[in-house]
Amino acid sequence: MTRTHADAPPTEDAFDPALLRLAVAVLMGAIMTILDSTIVNVAINTLGRDFNTSLSTIQWVLTGYLLALSMTIPLTGWVIERFGAKRMWITSLALFIIGSALCGAAWNTTSLIVFRVLQGVGGGLLMPIGQTMLASAAGPRRLGRVMSLISIPAMLAPVLGPVFGGLIVDHLSWRWMFYVNVPFCAAALLLALRWIPADPERRAGGRLDAIGLTLLSPGLAALVYGLSEAGNGSPLTGAKVLGTVGAGVVLLGLFCAHALRKAKGPLLDLRMFRNRGFTTAVTALFVYSGAIFGLTVLLPLYVQIAQGESPLRAGLLVAPFGLGAIVTMAFAGRLADRRGSRGLGIIGIAVAAAACLAYTRIDVTTPQPFLVAVTFVAGLGHGLIVAPLMATLYRTLPRAAVPAATTTANILVRVGSSLGTAVLAVVLQIYIRAEIPGASGSLADAAADRGPGAVDALVRAFAHSFWWTAGLAALALVPALMLPRPAPDAEERPTSK
Incomplete structure (x- = not known):
């Protein structure tokens, strides 16, 4: 055969x-x-x-x-x-x-x-x-x-x-x-x-968890929509933000209750969270994704709004992040297979958090080569995180659980990225209003004022916002430190139920 x-x-x-x-x-x-x-x-x-x-x-x-x-x-x-x-x-x-x-x-x-x-x-x-x-x-x-x-x-x-x-x-x-x-x-x-x-013979009679789908997908949509509206400037205490975010939280809570009660074929098998390796790895990825995706959104905005550069120049500033990640990613996977994922994940998150911390020191005199160097270092840390933690998701689970684990991990990474972007957008608007009295918080309006005092205030607002990226990245260290150490016979574990 x-x-x-x-x-x-x-x-x-x-x-x-x-x-x-x-x-x-x-x-x-x-x-x-x-x-x-x-x-x-x-x-x-x-x-x-x-x-x-x-x-x-x-x-x-x-x-x-x-x-x-x-x-x-x-x-x-x-x-x-x-x-x-x-x-x-x-x-x-x-x-x-x-x-x-x-x-x-x-x-x-x-x-x-x-x-x-x-x-x-x-x-x-x-x-x-x-x-x-x-x-x-x-x-x-x-x-x-x-x-x-x-x-x-x-x-x-x-x-x-x-x-x-x-x-x-x-x-x-x-x-x-x-x-x-x-x-x-x-x-x-x-x-x-x-x-x-070619696909193997498929199991007959598979059913879609329709109840789970009607709870989970709208719940995610409402949560992301509410956060995006907050990022677009809607009041945090307004009905649009509170109502949609609240509806999303309620729907997701109902989904969790449904999935835990459903004995067969839930849309997401939340019982996987009983596995320590899966839980700690996916939690670290969730928190870290919010920090690092938020960082890659703030950086181009800083270059365009505070420094007045073109979109292409802003895009070029983000490029060293990916280049640094490629450098360490080249050996991170093989090293994780030989030595385990825990140490690599901890080192990578610590390096990325340190780079985020360096951005808090920016001012109007900060040269762009400094930003390029720090972005490259953040990328070096990023390359040590993703592959080892994704491998941990699968390594301690039976083969039959791989599709469900993939689905859960991808959802949480995307939701974490959305949360990070929305939260940091709101934080930046709050700091702009605090630094520039009477400002609406709109980045376009802030960019229109190129006076020396306004530029200084904008740079301070971005520097304060970078503290949040550093804090989120450091928070990801908590679940990473709880990752299980690899067992001597880890490679011989069963791969089926």
Whole structure:
């Protein structure tokens, strides 16, 4: 019988050709979906001007994509069981291609937001399905290295996304930010058809947890929407923020109660949190993601608003973060396979937190080379975190739990990133109002005032905000310090129930 990616893991440590082909196909499909999370950031002002709409409205081009990603991730485990990983990978990639082409052809703000949601529906499933296929094919001996491979798109996004976005906006129409996805993802679709192994025989009678879906997806959507509205300037105590965030919290609480009571086939198996390795690793990733994603949002804003630089220059400042991550990621996975993830995770988080702390020392005389160096150091720490902690998620779980673990981890990382962005946006607005009496908190309004006193006040507001990124990153050390030490026979643990 032909061997598939879901069969027993190979005993050898080296990557076999089949695994390498699978990794290439997954990376080709996933990289553009992650780049689309950052490439549009530098074009928000251009889109608002072209469509003659407000900044708070056009920001839904970003928020709609994020909401769609968050809402589709919970379906991962069920669609893999019901339809098969390869079939759903190809379907999701096709949806992303169609959504990209429609975004490029959008005729107004509403159509662009709707098509971005379609993009997110397709893109939201690609990364967790790809992680599931790779984790199943690699086995426990090679998990660290294979998680390093799947982390490559996440490393490249902060390097290439803002830079490509700035180049396209400066030299071409913004529509090419979406059109460029079509040929690249079409090539990835051909590779997937040839290189992703056929799906094994699927379990008959799999059912979707409809109650869980109607609680979890709207709960996540309401939570992210409320936080994004707070970030856009709605009052924290207003009905829009409190009402939507409160509704999201209630729905998520009801989902947790439902999932714990449901004995068979919950949308997310919360019983996995009884596993110490899974719980500590996913908690560290959740908190750390909020800190580091918030940092990558604050940095371009600081360069554009406080220093008056172009979107391209702002994008170039973020690039050293990804470059530093690539440097340490190159050996982090192999080292995690040999020595365990705990030490690497702790060191990486400590380095990233120290870099965030250095940003609190900025003032109007801070040279850009200092910012570049600190950003590179933050990236060095980041590269030591993601692959080892993702490997820990899987290493202590049975093989049958891998799809559910992938889904849960991806949801929490995205929600953590959303929380970090929204919280830091609110914090920055509060500090701007405190430093510039009478200011509305709008970054666009703040940037319009280029007087010496106003610039000094803006820099102080950003410096105060960076304290929050440092604090969140340091908080991630708490669960990281609780990661279990690897057992001597960790590589021989059972991989099935």
